[in-house]
Amino acid sequence: MEHANYYHFAGRHAVITGGAAGIGLAIAKRLAAGGASLSLWDRDAGQLEAARTGLGDARVQCVLVDVSSEAAVNQARDATLAESGKVDILVNSAGITGPNVTVCDYPVAEWDQVMQINLRGPFLTCRALAPVMRANDYGRIVNIASIAGKEGNPNASAYSASKAGVIALTKSLGKELAQTGVRVNCITPAAVRTAMFAQMTQQHIDYMLSKIPMARFGMPEEIAAMVAWLASEDCSFSTGAVFDISGGRGTY
Structure with a gap:
């Protein structure tokens, strides 16, 4: 998919959880195209290395991390800061679907x-990196929630509940940081065809x-494309907000 419009991220450093594949990798490519340097946080070493290769000339640091572990997240933060000196953008994209049962x-x-992964993970990464952004009086946090967090998909209760939690976490943190230079928003996509489909039944798909x-x-x-705007300096008056990107499914 070709794009004519790019935001300028030169001099900005982005952390992307789940950045080695799927939506996270697409976001990494988009931010890198705008000039950002990247730290990809993921638990799959093989996919991380493939992502680094696929990103070509972009400045990419790969960090092996389990986002559900407080110690691992704090170590990843320290490794990232040792490499980049700062974090301007955090995108929480790591997630799993869980089984499709009642x-x-x-x-x-x-x-x-x-x-642990879908809700505790974003909490831990925000908790670790928001103070870094606040100290620099600049930051953009974008959490990947889901339309399921608004509507509650049947046979996906844990996924739906975890994503509803991500929406509430976003609103809380956005209000807490509203008078700083840090903006916190989330998006609620409908289903996006990625390797995560392998975790779902065909009936649920x-x-x-x-x-x-x-x-x-x-x-x-x-x-x-939507995350790129939310991660940019142009996103200056939106915080604690939820942006729908669902092909028309979202009703509120």
């Missing part, structure tokens, strides 16, 4: 894992498509 049948251990008026799934590059 609440009554949902395995507790799998519920906990979804919450069909359900999600049936809910999108445009009758197609989103593309990672389309998500990256």
Whole structure:
């Protein structure tokens, strides 16, 4: 997907969790095209190395990290600051879907894992990096939530609940930092065809498509285009906000 418009990120350093694949990698490419240097935080070493190669001449640091671990996130922060000296942009894209089963049948251990990665992860990364941004009086935090966090998809209760939590976390942190130079926003995509589809049943994939008026799934590059604006200096008066990108599905 070709784009004619780019935001200028020269001199800016971005941390992208889940940055080695899918939406995270598309965002990394978009920010790098604008001149940003990158720290990709991911738990898959092989995908990280492939992402680094795919990003070509961009300045890319790869950090192996489990975002659900406080110690690992703090170590990743320290490694990033040692390399870049600052963090201007944080994009929380790391996430898992969990199984497609009813609440009554949902395995507790799998519920906990979804919450650990999808909600605890963004909390820990925001907690680690927001003070760095606040000290510099500049920052842009973009959390990747989901339309499921607004509507509650059946047979995806943990995913839906975790993404609703991301929306609330965004609103809380946005208000806390509103009088600083740090802006905090999130987006609520409908389904985007990535490797995460392998974690879902075909029935659930069909359900999600049936809910999108445009009758197609989103593309990672389309998500990256919206994130690029939210990560830019132009996003100056929006904070604690939720931006819909759902092919017409979102009703509020």
